[in-house]
Amino acid sequence: MLNYYTACGMSEYTSASPSAEPVEQPAADASEQPIEAAPPEASPPVRRTLIGPFTARQIGLVNAFVVGVALVLFIATRPLGSDTATTIQPGVLPGASFYRISAETQGLQIGQRAPDFVGKNGDQDVRLTDLDGREIRLADFAGRPVWVVFWATWCPPCQQETPDIRAVYEANEADGLVVVAVDVQEDVDTVRRYTQTYGLGYRIGLDTYAAIMRTYGVFGLPTHYFIDRSGVIRDRYFGPLKRDQMEQRVALISQP
Numbered sequence: 001m002l003n004y005y006t007a008c009g010m011s012e013y014t015s016a017s018p019s020a021e022p023v024e025q026p027a028a029d030a031s032e033q034p035i036e037a038a039p040p041e042a043s044p045p046v047r048r049t050l051i052g053p054f055t056a057r058q059i060g061l062v063n064a065f066v067v068g069v070a071l072v073l074f075i076a077t078r079p080l081g082s083d084t085a086t087t088i089q090p091g092v093l094p095g096a097s098f099y100r101i102s103a104e105t106q107g108l109q110i111g112q113r114a115p116d117f118v119g120k121n122g123d124q125d126v127r128l129t130d131l132d133g134r135e136i137r138l139a140d141f142a143g144r145p146v147w148v149v150f151w152a153t154w155c156p157p158c159q160q161e162t163p164d165i166r167a168v169y170e171a172n173e174a175d176g177l178v179v180v181a182v183d184v185q186e187d188v189d190t191v192r193r194y195t196q197t198y199g200l201g202y203r204i205g206l207d208t209y210a211a212i213m214r215t216y217g218v219f220g221l222p223t224h225y226f227i228d229r230s231g232v233i234r235d236r237y238f239g240p241l242k243r244d245q246m247e248q249r250v251a252l253i254s255q256p
Contacts, residue, residue, distance in 0.1 A: 097157035098239040100220040101184070102210075107217035110236060114138060114146070114227045117180075119211025126211040128182065131192050136180060136205050138231070144176040145253040146227040150213055152184050153194040155221045157240035162198055164243040169202045172250055182207050184221065228253040 108114065116138045117128035128136045138146065149165065151158040169179045179202035183191045188206060195204055207213055216225065226235040226249045235249045 097160075098220045098222075099155055099157070102213075102219045105217045105219050107219070107223070107236065107238070108225065108233055110233055112233050113231055114148075114225065114233050115215055117182075117205065117212050117215075119207075119209070119213070119215040121209040121211050126209050128180075128205040128207060128212050131188055131195070131204055131206065136203060138227075141178045142231070143229050144178050145229055145250065146178045146180060147250060147253070148180045148182060148216070148225040148227065150182045150184055150207075150216070150218045150223040151221055152186055153190055154186075158222045161222065161240045161242075161246075162200070164241070164246055166198065166200055166202070168243065168246045168250055172254065173201075175254055177250060177254065179203065180205055182212055184213050184218075185210050224249075226250070226253045229256070 117136055119126050130136055147169075153159070165179065165181070169177060181200070181202060182205040184207050186206075186208075191204060191206065194200075205212070216223070220238060222240055224235075224237040224241060225233055228234045234253050237245070237249075241249075
């Protein structure tokens with residue numbers, strides 16, 4: 001009985017009237033098509049987060065960029081010199097503020113005859129010139145002690161020792177001392193302003209192509225060569241010198 005009542009849509013507690021006619025259901029419109037269920041929306045891919053909304057990959061890329069920038073700044077700002085031992089020569093080590101500007105070389109040796117101020121720029125010979133474009137030749141100073149220093153206006157240890165070089169030169173100029181300060185790869189106006197600012201009276205050479213630098217085996221600034229009256233290198237130093245060190249070396253090459 002329960003199945004019968006349920007199939008007829010009545011409660012088992014309702015009496016069915018024998019005269020009741022079955023209710024006809026309206027016919028379905030043939031034009032109406034069954035509505036298909038919309039496919040479920042695709043869920044967005046789950047992003048694995050590490051810190052807040054950022055993924056591990058994004059954080060890794062940011063870290064790599066920061067490390068790269070830091071490395072570039074470190075290389076661009078750190079002094080190129082080193083106070084550690086090198087293979088140059090026992091007892092002649094680069095000073096703590098020595099600025100390396102090229103691959104390390106042995107340089108010219110003590111006891112070697114100093115070469116003239118000439119070098120190569122490609123296949124062309126290049127000579128050292130002063131601020132007015134005139135050539136500077138080592139042969140012009142025959143019989144006189146010559147102190148050659150390679151430097152640049154941007155080089156901090158070069159700037160630091162400039163007043164001492166000037167003072168030692170002025171104290172020994174009457175005895176024939178020649179100082180040739182070879183500026184490496186700077187324009188004439190920059191060097192001229194520097195020499196005027198500091199009142200430098202010794203010879204200033206322009207090594208625009210770093211050709212003379214290569215001839216003398218220079219790989220950093222400042223570099224000093226001390227040449228005696230006969231044109232022989234009696235001492236050399238890679239790095240800045242103190243005034244008493246300058247005076248000792250000048251005395252050495254000034255001997256008759």
